[in-house]
Amino acid sequence: MAAIVQRVDSYSSDDTDDTLVDASSYRRRLERQLGETEASYFLPSRESGVNDMYLHLGFRAPSGIMKRGRVCSAWATLRLKHPLLASKVKMHDYDDIRxxxxxxDSVMDALESADASLEYRSQSKDxxxxxxxxxxxxxxxxRLSHLVISQQPAQDGSETLDSASNLQNFDLLLCATHFLGDGMALHNFANDFFTLLASDRTDEDLESMLTEEWYGRWGAKKEDSALGLPSSLEDRLPPVAxxxxxxxxxxVDFENSQAKLVGGHSFPRRPxxxxxxxxPTVSIDPERTKLMLKKCKAQSVSISAALFGIVNIAWAKTCDRNWELPIMMYSALNLRPVLTASKAFNDSYWYLAIGYFNVVLPTFIPKSEKEVEKIFWHRARAAKNQSTSAAKSPMLVSRSIExxxxxGQQARCWARxxxxxxxxxxxxxxxxPASNQVASRPPSAALIGLSLLGNLDGIYKHAAFPKIQMHTLTTGSRQxxxxxxxxxxxxxxxxxxxLxxxxxxxxxxxxxxxxxxxTAVDTLLG
Known part of the structure; x- marks a missing residue:
């Protein structure tokens, strides 16, 4: 029998209606339009996957925990909880992307779908x-998400604790398009995944949990109001006049705020x-890290603010011109604290919720290394103030909308x-025409972007999965x-x-x- 297609309530602020449900037997089809921020990430990704995210985690675990069947059950359960991971994208037009x-249809269908996006390899992290x-x-x-598990033979005694513990070294690579979500979604998901995987539940218990999850969502008749996909950033922002x-x-406010962004430095490119x-990645041992955090606290800054200062000093020692022009750096701003709760699948954190802000600092530094240290901490505090000003601005919501x-407009123009x-x-x-050309403006070049994720040990509840010992985390995206x-x-x-x-x-x-x-990290942070 042909599927009956019906419309259900939309969750957008203008009460327009763009979620479709295809209700035939248990099979349901949900759709929604991509928001402006999602579209701005989707359109550039079409050709070669620009901005496709990855999260790598290196860890030691008993081999039984990482059996494909157990991993697949956990992966399938979380894909049910977070349906965007198992969604597809259809582009009908530049203004109609869904x-x-x-x-x-069934628990087996959920398992098969998860298994098709799960891969086992024998590769090193690099x-x-x-x-x-x-x-x-x-x-x-x-395929908007993909999970890779790799196991390499132990190279030396450091790879396993001892033969009795049966701990093996594994690498996990969680892949997702950036228009699905952000770094907070990646890390929260990984924490939930390991919590499930390393629990005391047997393999059969995890399969029962998957069955309950599927039946609770799709095995029984649902009211239309319970259906939907996680809302876009723009629909989650508090309403404005x-x-x-x-x-x-x-x-006008947005354009004025953008006009204040002045930067005269960028890395020379070779097209x-x-x-x-x-x-290239470095890690600093826990004892030194504690001392660095203590030093930052004494200077009333976070490690994130200090890293803006580190980049500032490092570039000043690298460049040889334009000392009179400032350095501009950009970063992502976590908008989740200001968003309203979603009505649909409201247990999902898989959505994109980032804004953007800039830090502008002077380039010139004194010759004396002692004076450089004073300048560094002063500029770290300036970076903190600029970051706080962006996050606490009463215009944050309206500027995020603009x-x-x-x-979104730029992405559509470039895509066409x-x-x-x-x-x-x-x-x-x-x-x-010459008469329409605006007067020359100060340069607004950004030197570099910084992704400052803070203390990820606040997200990863290591005590919740003691059987797994994490030791390495690397993250980034296709560029x-x-x-x-x-x-x-x-x-x-x-x-x-x-970097x-x-x-x-x-x-x-x-x-x-x-x-x-x-060098700046060693000498200025200790």
């Missing part, structure tokens, strides 16, 4: 990450080479241009040519700093800068 979720970043794209519009004058005022992303709108170039139909727009992002976080008691960048897209100035970053 998540599509086909609910599994091989896994390199293949993901530089090889063919792992994800696609049909939306009259014509209010919209005009929002846009034309095939992209080759590398991720930023989402701008990014890319597609027309691919078809050979693109024509460059004519230059504006476009000439991409660069610096990561900083604490995990397993250690401070980790990594993901296109090795083929820059000259050796990046290597000098990275060396200066590590």
């Amino acid at each position: 998540f599509v979720y086909l609910a599994p 091989e896994m990450i390199d293949a993901y970043l530089n090889g063919p794209r792992t994800l696609s519009n049909e 939306d009259g014509r004058l209010h919209r005009a005022a929002r846009r 034309g080479n095939a992209r080759k992303t590398v991720v 930023m989402a709108r701008k990014r 241009e890319d597609d027309e170039k691919e078809r050979g139909t693109w024509k460059a727009p004519p230059p504006p 476009r040519s000439g991409g660069m992002l610096l990561f900083g976080y604490t995990f397993a008691g250690k401070l980790w700093i990594s 993901g960048y296109d090795e083929a897209g820059f000259d050796d100035q990046v290597e000098r800068f990275w060396g200066n970053v590590l």
